[in-house]
Amino acid sequence: VVKEKNRMGECPVWEERENALVYVDINSQKVCRWSPVTCDVQSVSVDARVGSVALRQSGDYIIALGTRLAFLDWDTQAVTTVLELEQDKPNNRFNDGKVDPKGRFFAGTMAEETAPGVRARWQGALYTLYPDYSVVKQLDQLDISNGLDWSLDQRTFFHIDSLTYAVHAFSYNVHSGKIACPKLVYRLEEEERMPDGMCIDTEGKLWVACIDGSRVIRIDPETGKRIQTVMLPASRITSCCFGGKDYSEMYVTSAYDGLDEAALAKEPQAGEIFKITGLGVKGIPQNFYAA
Numbered sequence: 001v002v003k004e005k006n007r008m009g010e011c012p013v014w015e016e017r018e019n020a021l022v023y024v025d026i027n028s029q030k031v032c033r034w035s036p037v038t039c040d041v042q043s044v045s046v047d048a049r050v051g052s053v054a055l056r057q058s059g060d061y062i063i064a065l066g067t068r069l070a071f072l073d074w075d076t077q078a079v080t081t082v083l084e085l086e087q088d089k090p091n092n093r094f095n096d097g098k099v100d101p102k103g104r105f106f107a108g109t110m111a112e113e114t115a116p117g118v119r120a121r122w123q124g125a126l127y128t129l130y131p132d133y134s135v136v137k138q139l140d141q142l143d144i145s146n147g148l149d150w151s152l153d154q155r156t157f158f159h160i161d162s163l164t165y166a167v168h169a170f171s172y173n174v175h176s177g178k179i180a181c182p183k184l185v186y187r188l189e190e191e192e193r194m195p196d197g198m199c200i201d202t203e204g205k206l207w208v209a210c211i212d213g214s215r216v217i218r219i220d221p222e223t224g225k226r227i228q229t230v231m232l233p234a235s236r237i238t239s240c241c242f243g244g245k246d247y248s249e250m251y252v253t254s255a256y257d258g259l260d261e262a263a264l265a266k267e268p269q270a271g272e273i274f275k276i277t278g279l280g281v282k283g284i285p286q287n288f289y290a291a
Contacts (some may be wrong), residue, residue: 002252004041004225007272009253010197011052011096012273013286014243021243023273024050027257031063031072035245044077052097053148057288064094064107064131069129071102080261082133085109085138092123096146096239101154103290104177106138108145108159119143126159128177131290138179147198147208147239151221152284158185158206158221160195167195167208186219186226197239197253201281205212209237209252216240216252216276230279234270235263242283250276250283281285 007027015022021034025043032043048066056062061072063079067087070203071080086092086109097107111123116128121250129135134260139145143163150172157172157179166187185206186194193213200206205227206219214235218228236255241249256264256271264270 001036001039001275002041003106003272005256006032006253006273007257007271008038008238008255009271009273010238010255012197012239012243012251012253013053014056014251015055015281016249016285019245020250021241022053022055023274024053024063026051029065031061033074039128044074045049046072049093051093051095054097054099055286055288057103057290060104062289064097064105066093067109069094069105069107069127069135075130083129085126085127085135085152089123091120095124095144096148098148098289099211099287099289100128100157100172100177101150101174101287102177103131103288106148106291108139108142108148110142110144111287118180121163124161130177132291136177144208146196147227149198149206152200152202155160156221158198158200160208161196162194162211167198167206167219167221171185174267184224185221185238186224188213188217189226192217196237199239199241199283201242201283202247205281207250209239211236211238211255213237216250230276234267234272234274235259236270241286247283247285248277248281250280252276252281 006025012023029044122141126139131277141155147160154174157170169183196211234254
């Protein structure tokens with residue numbers, strides 16, 4: 001549905017108030033908004049790689065860019081830094097992020113590659129930004145902090161550290177926002193490649209984007225079994241979210257960075273954004289950062 005190609009499309013968020021899909025192109029340093037009515041893409045350029053975007057209760061967006069958490073005013077394109085972290089790790093940047101059921105922004109970091117396929121290990125962390133702008137480090141020694149979401153009963157937090165090739169569940173205290181007691185939910189099969197972004201549906205099942213695996217997979221976190229696979233016409237599938245007027249459509253982002261000329265010739269749709277319909281299941285609206 002979005003033909004404008006993204007180097008590294010990521011973190012799709014359905015914004016009901018604008019009837020639009022908001023997402024980032026990490027490597028182009030842009031926050032984008034696509035209207036399904038006009039099919040136009042608007043974008044705001046920022047001064048660092050932007051790993052994630054989420055909605056704010058007061059309007060506009062919270063973003064994680066470089067090693068900063070910041071507010072983005074869409075109309076003026078002004079970026080206001082809330083907090084800077086990991087200044088001792090110049091090679092790190094923020095990656096995926098999402099708002100929890102109580103309006104806190106969870107976002108994680110990762111080390112950038114220093115050469116193709118080469119990155120320092122265990123440099124990432126997962127942070128929570130509270131509505132009073134205080135921050136808590138929830139997890140440490142991660143490789144690539146990635147997809148995240150919460151169970152429908154708000155008692156479990158799901159998280160992906162991509163290089164573990166797995167989805168993990170944590171007990172989640174909705175009152176404090178703290179997470180604890182990790183356990184394995186699902187380990188990806190070889191052909192599914194690496195897990196990236198993730199979202200939950202109204203039946204409490206997880207949808208995981210498989211980068212280099214050309215697919216999204218649906219997982220039952222209770223049984224640890226994969227129950228559905230949807231193949232897509234691009235290999236570097238990065239993230240997914242539900243949207244549309246009743247949240248019955250799934251939007252899936254992809255990337256073309258990392259593909260050589262031969263691969264790009266085989267994948268003319270690499271970097272586009274896809275819409276999956278007819279899944280027979282709906283998603284839930286995004287939470288708003290409560291400040």
